Amino acid sequence: MLSPTSAMNLHETSAALVLKAVLWDMDGTLVDTEPYWIAAEIELVTAHGGYWDEEMAHALVGNALDSTAKVLQGAGVDLSEREIIDYLSNSVVAGLRRELPWRPGARELLAELHGRGVRCALVTMSERHMAAEVVAALGEEYFEFLITGDEVTHGKPHPEPYLLAVKELQRSDPGLTLAHCAALEDSVPGVASAIASGMATIAIPNAVPLGEDARRTTWDTLAGKSHDDVQAVLAAHAAFLDGDATSLAGDATSAGAAL
Numbered sequence: 001m002l003s004p005t006s007a008m009n010l011h012e013t014s015a016a017l018v019l020k021a022v023l024w025d026m027d028g029t030l031v032d033t034e035p036y037w038i039a040a041e042i043e044l045v046t047a048h049g050g051y052w053d054e055e056m057a058h059a060l061v062g063n064a065l066d067s068t069a070k071v072l073q074g075a076g077v078d079l080s081e082r083e084i085i086d087y088l089s090n091s092v093v094a095g096l097r098r099e100l101p102w103r104p105g106a107r108e109l110l111a112e113l114h115g116r117g118v119r120c121a122l123v124t125m126s127e128r129h130m131a132a133e134v135v136a137a138l139g140e141e142y143f144e145f146l147i148t149g150d151e152v153t154h155g156k157p158h159p160e161p162y163l164l165a166v167k168e169l170q171r172s173d174p175g176l177t178l179a180h181c182a183a184l185e186d187s188v189p190g191v192a193s194a195i196a197s198g199m200a201t202i203a204i205p206n207a208v209p210l211g212e213d214a215r216r217t218t219w220d221t222l223a224g225k226s227h228d229d230v231q232a233v234l235a236a237h238a239a240f241l242d243g244d245a246t247s248l249a250g251d252a253t254s255a256g257a258a259l
Contacts (some may be wrong), residue, residue, distance in 0.1 A: 007040050009083065017238050019231045020173065020180035022113055023165050024143075025197070026124035027062075028186035030110075031134055032063060032101040033092055033126075034207040040091035044084070050076030058208050062187025064125050064155025066091070085127070093130050103206070105223030107138065109230075114142045118226045119169060123161045123183070125149035125190075144169075157192035162199060179238060182230050184222070191216060200237035202230070214240070 004126055027033045031087040038057040045052035060068045067087070069081040077084055102201060113120055122143045124131050129148040135143055145166045154160040169176050183194035191213075192203040201216040208220065217233045219225065 017179055017234055019118055019234050020176050021119040021169050023121050023123045023162060023181060023183045025185045025190045026126055026131055026134060028206040029184050029204060030103060030106050035061050036095035038090045038094040044077055044087055045072060048077045060191035062156060064151050086097050088131050090169055091129055093133055097115055104221050105225055109225050110142050112227050119144050121165050122146045123165050125155050129159050146239055156188040159196035162194055162197035171256055182234055200234045202233055
């Protein structure tokens with residue numbers, strides 16, 4: 001569990017903050033796997049005599065896989081949650097092996113952050129075997145570790161995945177806090193998870209639009225973005241939080257206690 005002190009030092013000024021870590025979502029942020037997921041869902045539901053379309057699939061983008069499985073059971077899929085997750089995951093992995101569609105600018109930003117000494121980790125609701133396929137395809141060890149959907153108790157939009165990532169980062173850097181971290185996300189559940197953790201959140205909408213939210217920064221694309229751009233978001237986030245430090249302390253405590 002992250003204590004309020006380790007979770008966020010509310011007295012750090014935005015000018016003093018240094019970007020130490022960037023936590024990356026995978027599906028839709030690093031790679032454009034959403035078309036593979038949607039196709040697999042439609043195929044599975046249709047095979048079981050139900051109806052499923054892209055609009056219905058978009059409502060599940062970014063969800064934990066067990067949540068998706070429950071919804072598909074409700075749509076008529078007569079399989080266990082585990083069987084549904086395995087079917088969808090194996091279908092997406094097969095697609096990735098045919099073609100791995102990187103999101104614009106993602107690999108370039110990842111390489112620059114790594115070169116500047118910023119620690120990077122993958123925080124995804126996909127299971128480890130799938131995430132490992134994507135990480136291996138990078139050809140470089142950019143990601144220090146992975147937090148995957150089969151390794152958390154509460155998936156996105158719960159903050160647990162991001163809080164666990166920060167806890168792991170703190171093992172080798174006890175001075176690191178949420179204030180030194182930024183998250184990159186594309187989906188409604190993913191953005192909600194990152195925001196709830198208390199860290200700076202950058203949304204890059206992909207398959208589904210995102211509503212306005214002053215608690216995050218929104219970019220149209222990662223193409224052309226740099227370390228300095230992420231650092232600027234970190235500073236802006238800290239300045240935004242300076243105006244509501246008391247409320248933030250409560251939020252950080254609650255988020256930590258949820259673990």
